[in-house]
Amino acid sequence: ISWSLICIWILALLIILLITQLRNIFWYSGAFFCSCYIFTLFVLMTGQDTASYSWYQARLFETISTLFLIFVLFCDVFTLYRQSNTKYLNSYQNSIRDPLTRLYNRSYFYDSFTALLPAIASGHPVSVIVSDLDHFKRINDKYGHLQGDKVIQFVSKVLQDSVRQNDIAARIGGEEFALLLVNTSPEVAQSVAERIRLAISQHDTESSLNQLPEPITISMGVFTAIDLSISVEECVRRADEAMYRAKSAGRNRVVVWE
Structure with a gap:
């Protein structure tokens, strides 16, 4: 019986080695498990009776191999969970963000605004800033769409850096953006918008590291x-x-709706 068991474990070990080629730690643990049982059976065959020292040695190796396999299984389960969770988070982020700018997309902007309704009801104002690049079609026509994308990305970076962590910066159209400022009065929102407008208009090709082919403005x-x-x-x-009023008044300005 012992020799039959040894042959079976050796066969299992060979199958693991040939088929899996030990591609990961799970198969390494399986090969180690088989080797430990083969060694355990050899140790048992050297003992005179079940109460001998060899029997306790065999049980020790058997226990170590079993615990090792259990440990590896837990590690694999944890690794698979972490990978699955990471893929889910990446998939969720891709579903709520604009692929070009990594700002939030239009649907997430509206969902976030709706979620803030209880805060508005509690007396905490929420300000909305809608902005549009001035003469952006000329940028695309003159320098090409690739350069136009760089301009969009540059402006998106300015917008993202100009808001707080709990505010929402979103791209809601081609060259149209929207900001959702939590617990922000009209005066403060106007100040934020004016700061963004100045930050964008003051950049040129050199200061933008060639992302802007020429100075641009925003309404x-x-x-x-x-x-x-x-x-x-x-x-x-x-x-x-209000944004279109800013464009009608000459562009490159901030208008508060009244």
Whole structure:
């Protein structure tokens, strides 16, 4: 019986070695497990009876191999869980972010605005800033769409660096962006928009590290929601209307909806 068991374990070890070629730690643990049992059976065959010292040695190797295999299985399960969780997080982030700028996308912007309605009801105003690059079509026509993408990415970086961590910066159109400023009054929102406008207009090709082929400007509209009498869509529409007023007034300016 012992020799039969040894042959079976050797066969199992050979199959693992030939088929898996020990591609990862799981198969290493399987080969180690088989080797330990083969060694255990040889140790048992050298003993005179089950109460001999050899029997305790065999049990020790058997226990060590079993615990090692259990440990490896737990490590594999944890690794698979971590990889699965990472893939889920990456997939979720890709679903809510714009692929070019890594700002949030339009749907996430509206979902976040809707989630802030309880805060507005509690007396914490939420300001919306809608902005649009001035004469961006000329950039695409003159320098090409690849350069246009670099301009979009540069502006997105300025917007992201200009807001707090709990604020939302989103790309809601081709060259149109929106900011959602939590617990922000109209005066503060106007100040933030003005700071962004100046930061963008003051850059040129050299200071932007060749991301801007020429100086650009941006027009921005601001609206602040202070109660629930106005819907989310209407808030964004009013900020958008204020932005178009800024364009009509000569561009490169901030207009607060009144």
